[in-house]
Amino acid sequence: MRMKDEATGAKRSRWRHVAFTLMVATIRVVFLIGIRFVYRVRAVHAERVPASGGVLLLPNHVTFADAFFLSVACPRPIRFVMDEAFIASPVIRWFTGIFGTVNIRRDQPLEAIRxxxxxxxxxxxxxxxxxGQLTRxxxxxxxxRGFELIASKAGHPLIPVWSDGSWGSIFSYERNRYFKKLxxxxxxxxxxxxxxxxxxxGANAQSVRDGIMAASTEAIAQRFTxxxxxxxxxxxxxxxxGMINALQRRKPFHMLKGDPLIDELSGLTRGFAKLFRAKVCIRDQFDPNDGMxxxxxxFLREKILSxxxxxxxxxxYDFGTQALVSFERSDCxxxxxxxxxxxxVAMSMPDPPPGIGVDPQYGRRANSWGKLLPGWKVSSSAPRRVFGPAADAAGLALPQGCAPDDEGFLIHG
Structure with missing residues (x-):
């Protein structure tokens, strides 16, 4: 009788496990279908993910919802590496369990790598x-550089990934804040x-960075076919x-009448202005007192200095030939x-405020034209050129000695 009860209990336990597994799978599928249609997520070159075997995805990190967007796009289930500090809540821990996260602790880096x-x-x-943090x-x-050790020890392929279009969602830092925006x-x-x-x-930070930026060119190219x-x-x-935190969407900016940039920078004055409803205000004279x-x-620089x-x-925002020359005005x-x-190709921008428990991020740097925009990749050897869907096949020439640093700033050497 006792053996029969044990067998019955084991059978019920198996059925409960099967039922729970089916429930979790159903919740996961329904949730991801909702994400796909609400955010209109599309994959580009998903065939590059091998059908079987271990593979390490290395994407840029734009929003708190990136894991969901990636799960929708990837043809195979993904296990995300997450710091246990972010999943202390039982509800969040249960929810992340649906996606089979690999939970790690920052204070135990070697154990995390294992x-x-x-x-x-x-x-x-x-x-x-x-x-290691969200971009601001x-x-x-x-x-x-933790992934370098993982790659060398595990020996499995790496795939750089770029997520494009999520900057601007409430889960991103666009408008200089998370969540608290319409x-x-x-x-x-x-x-x-x-x-x-x-x-x-041999994979390292530079090769992965180059791969991620190359993926950004493919993501953006697919959008405008x-x-x-x-x-x-x-x-x-x-x-x-519009994918960076420089000029703000739906906000006006001024240009001075007679400045040749008005006609030359079509990507800014026509493309950005139209896509993101940013009004270009052409002024007859320089007057900075409205704060825009x-x-x-x-041409404008001379007016400002005088x-x-x-x-x-x-x-x-200085696109002139003297842009890297020091600019002394306390009000500017x-x-x-x-x-x-x-x-x-590159823009400087305000430094975002420091985040809690993360490395500082910067929007400008001395002797730099700013950060390379998404959708550009720089050739690895001289003479340097940038390639991307906004250029023809020959790319665009960069000044001699110009190259991006490990933070993506375009530095004049």
Missing amino acids: EVIKALKKGDVVCLFPE TGTLCTLQ PRRNIGGIRIAFGETLVAK RQNFPQRRTSINGHQI PWVGSD ASTASRAFDF AHYPCFAVDGMV
Whole structure:
């Protein structure tokens, strides 16, 4: 009788396990279907994810919802590496359990690496955000090097990934805050581009960074496939500008009448302005007292330097040939920028406020034109050129000695 009761109990336990597994799978599928349709998530080159075997995904990190967007786009279930500090709540822990997260502790880095390697050797798809934090500029941050040890020990392939279009959601830092803002329509949905596979041996921060930026060019290119080239490159460059925390969406900015940039920077004055409803105000004379940002070349720079001190501080996005020359005005925040052939390549921007428990991020740096925009990749050897869907196949030439650093700043060497 006792043996019969034990057998019955074991059978019930198995059925409960099966029922729970089915329930979890159903919740996961229904939730991801909802995410796919609400955010219009589309995968680019999902065929690059191998059908079986361990693989390490290394994407940029834009929003708190990135794990869901990636799960929708990837043809295989993903196990995300998460710090236990973020899943202290039982509800969050249960929810992340649905997605089979690999939970780690920052104060035990070697144990964390062992857990990730263990998951890869089991044949899982593991996702690790190499920046180690959410971007607060919209651009790619410095990559932490923990994945290099994981790659060398596990020996499984790495796939750089770029998530495009989620900057601007309530889960991102767009408008300089998370969550506390009204949601806006997601223009064109979200693209998740899986980059070219990297061999684990010899993979490092630079090769992964290059791979992620290359994936960004593919993600953005797929978004504008239906337009002819002249119109497409203007729209693409406008989209690139809208994906960073420099000029704000739906906010006006000023340009000075007679400045040649008005016609030259079509990606800014037409593409960005149209896509993100940013009004371009052409002024007859320089007057900074309304506090709105100004965009211009050396033509505007001369007017600013000769003007009297303004009653309110203002921003100056400087695309001139003298942009890297020091700019002394206490009422002006000077942001050097760089454009080639009318296409904006890099922009400086305000430094985001420091986050709690994360590394600082910067929007500008000395002797730099700012951060490389998403959708551009820089050639690895001299003479340097940038390539992307906003340029033709030959790319755009960069000044001699110019190269991006490990934070993505375009530095004049």
